[in-house]
Amino acid sequence: MRIELLSPAEMGEADKRAIEAGPFDGIGLMHNAGAAIAREVLARYPAAGPVHVLCGPGNNGGDGYVVARLLAESGAAVSLWASGPPRAGSDAAIAAAECPLEPLPLADFSAAPGSIVVDALYGAGLSKPLDGEAARAVERVAGLGLPVVAVDLPSGISGDSGRATGPAFYAELTVTFARKKPGHLLMPGRGHCGEVVVADIGIGDAVIGGLQVRTFENGPALWLTALPVPDVDTHKYRRGHVGVFSGGPASTGAARLSALAAARSGAGAVTVLSPANALMVNAAHLTSIMLRKIDDTAELEAFLAERRPSALVLGPGFGVGEKARDFALAVLGAQGGVEGLVLDADGLTAFRQQPDLLFAAAAPKDGPALVLTPHDGEFARLFPDLATDEVLSKPERARKAAARCHGIVIAKGPDTVIAAPDGRAAINANGAPWLATAGSGDVLAGLVAGLLAQGMPAFEAACAAVWMHAEAGSHFGPGLIAEDLPLALVPVLRALIAEP
Numbered sequence: 001m002r003i004e005l006l007s008p009a010e011m012g013e014a015d016k017r018a019i020e021a022g023p024f025d026g027i028g029l030m031h032n033a034g035a036a037i038a039r040e041v042l043a044r045y046p047a048a049g050p051v052h053v054l055c056g057p058g059n060n061g062g063d064g065y066v067v068a069r070l071l072a073e074s075g076a077a078v079s080l081w082a083s084g085p086p087r088a089g090s091d092a093a094i095a096a097a098e099c100p101l102e103p104l105p106l107a108d109f110s111a112a113p114g115s116i117v118v119d120a121l122y123g124a125g126l127s128k129p130l131d132g133e134a135a136r137a138v139e140r141v142a143g144l145g146l147p148v149v150a151v152d153l154p155s156g157i158s159g160d161s162g163r164a165t166g167p168a169f170y171a172e173l174t175v176t177f178a179r180k181k182p183g184h185l186l187m188p189g190r191g192h193c194g195e196v197v198v199a200d201i202g203i204g205d206a207v208i209g210g211l212q213v214r215t216f217e218n219g220p221a222l223w224l225t226a227l228p229v230p231d232v233d234t235h236k237y238r239r240g241h242v243g244v245f246s247g248g249p250a251s252t253g254a255a256r257l258s259a260l261a262a263a264r265s266g267a268g269a270v271t272v273l274s275p276a277n278a279l280m281v282n283a284a285h286l287t288s289i290m291l292r293k294i295d296d297t298a299e300l301e302a303f304l305a306e307r308r309p310s311a312l313v314l315g316p317g318f319g320v321g322e323k324a325r326d327f328a329l330a331v332l333g334a335q336g337g338v339e340g341l342v343l344d345a346d347g348l349t350a351f352r353q354q355p356d357l358l359f360a361a362a363a364p365k366d367g368p369a370l371v372l373t374p375h376d377g378e379f380a381r382l383f384p385d386l387a388t389d390e391v392l393s394k395p396e397r398a399r400k401a402a403a404r405c406h407g408i409v410i411a412k413g414p415d416t417v418i419a420a421p422d423g424r425a426a427i428n429a430n431g432a433p434w435l436a437t438a439g440s441g442d443v444l445a446g447l448v449a450g451l452l453a454q455g456m457p458a459f460e461a462a463c464a465a466v467w468m469h470a471e472a473g474s475h476f477g478p479g480l481i482a483e484d485l486p487l488a489l490v491p492v493l494r495a496l497i498a499e500p
């Protein structure tokens with residue numbers, strides 16, 4: 001699977017390098033792009049009524065002229081609407097000259113029900129919100145409920161950020177070239193794209209490889225080789241030991257959800273670390289998972305020294321306050337053995353007044369890895385300036401946050417982004433609305449810790465956990481509650497580990 005996500009700038013560079021490398025020149029790539037779209041239109045709408053191709057002034061419009069010509073040659077009834085002539089000397093001007101159809105002014109666009117729309121107004125070169133005739137075309141198409149096939153991106157959607165700065169088409173199908181772009185996976189872009197097809201237009205893997213892309217679609221291809229599989233001669237502590245901090249007697253369930261997920265991920269041992277007053281509640285609900293009393297930092301340090309847990313989860317149901325901060329800092333300061341700390345929920349909020357305290361504790365390179373799992377609200381508490389920066393895309397925000405906190409940031413949402421301090425970022429796209437349920441985040445935190453404890457590098461562990469969590473939720477479907485998730489991970493893990 002080709003998992004690189006190319007920004008519009010990287011795509012432009014790929015285009016340039018592919019032309020230099022040959023065999024296709026600019027108009028050659030455009031012919032390939034147009035042919036791929038025409039093929040999809042004919043395959044998906046074989047009994048289609050008239051096709052209306054809307055062309056903008058740039059190369060996105062150029063692709064549209066190729067599509068219009070090819071569809072007309074195949075016998076389809078095609079109308080061509082253009083916002084203006086392409087720039088003289090551009091590839092789009094060549095494509096327009098090759099197209100025998102006379103363009104009608106976009107301002108006059110109208111279509112009968114039953115028509116298909118090919119949106120070739122703006123793609124990678126979108127530079128401002130759609131307005132005037134383009135905005136009216138979006139409105140008319142939506143009003144008529146016509147199916148839209150978008151060329152590269154639905155016009156109005158940013159390929160970088162997935163944002164719609166103004167009106168934007170809702171496509172049934174988006175055909176893009178060489179690789180997906182971040183805007184296909186980030187919200188709201190993802191909701192505008194419909195199905196996304198990636199067409200090979202002759203830009204080779206070597207060209208893409210040379211770009212040193214740092215943004216990926218999250219999926220097994222990104223981390224499967226790092227997924228821990230136990231050796232035949234293993235024993236339970238070699239499979240990693242996870243400690244999960246529990247809250248007080250009235251809020252222990254979240255820690256147990258994390259603990260169960262850590263256990264299901266393959267960690268050999270899991271211990272719930274409970275205050276004395278919640279020991280009995282936890283004991284009544286735990287079987288294979290161990291229990292240990294920890295009320296203060298001295299008890300925590302004794303546990304770390306004696307039992308040498310490899311990863312810890314702090315936050316779910318824990319309560320916000322000094323104890324959360326002290327415990328997190330003690331874990332990050334632990335000498336040797338601790339692979340990582342997953343800080344979630346209350347563990348994040350506890351640092352809202354002094355995020356730098358946390359970030360400084362995570363700075364030493366030989367210390368435990370820090371993984372933060374904020375939803376939007378928690379992200380804004382720790383990184384208020386990044387959260388309110390309207391210019392940054394979600395991956396850029398997460399990258400800056402990761403660099404600042406010296407840790408992995410899992411910026412949760414329908415388009416969860418995982419970022420590392422070294423600049424890598426992955427966008428998750430297999431999420432399901434069923435996952436938006438209380439306790440779902442606790443399961444994710446435990447899953448990350450379980451993988452960390454088994455020695456998976458932190459970025460890969462975070463990406464794998466997010467993907468598996470979403471996959472488990474999608475497979476389970478309607479009726480999902482967080483208690484179902486740990487067991488729903490089993491078929492997901494089985495399928496991954498069975499893969500050659």
Ligand SMILES: NC(=O)C1=CN([C@@H]2O[C@H](COP(=O)(O)OP(=O)(O)OC[C@H]3O[C@@H](n4cnc5c(N)ncnc54)[C@H](OP(=O)(O)O)[C@@H]3O)[C@@H](O)[C@H]2O)[C@@H](O)CC1
Nearest residue numbers: 015030033058059060122123124125126127128129130152
């Ligand atoms: N790269 C590749 O590998 C290949 C790329 N291909 C295709 O090329 C596409 C990229 O082409 P592109 O760079 O010419 O950009 P495109 O989206 O056509 O727009 C640029 C023009 O629109 C204008 N403009 C922008 N927004 C506007 C607005 N809201 N309202 C009004 N005007 C607006 C903008 O004006 P300016 O910003 O300069 O003022 C400029 O004139 C890409 O998506 C793919 O389909 C394929 O052929 C195969 C190979």
Ligand SMILES: [K+]
Nearest residue numbers: 119122153155
């Ligand atoms: K488009």
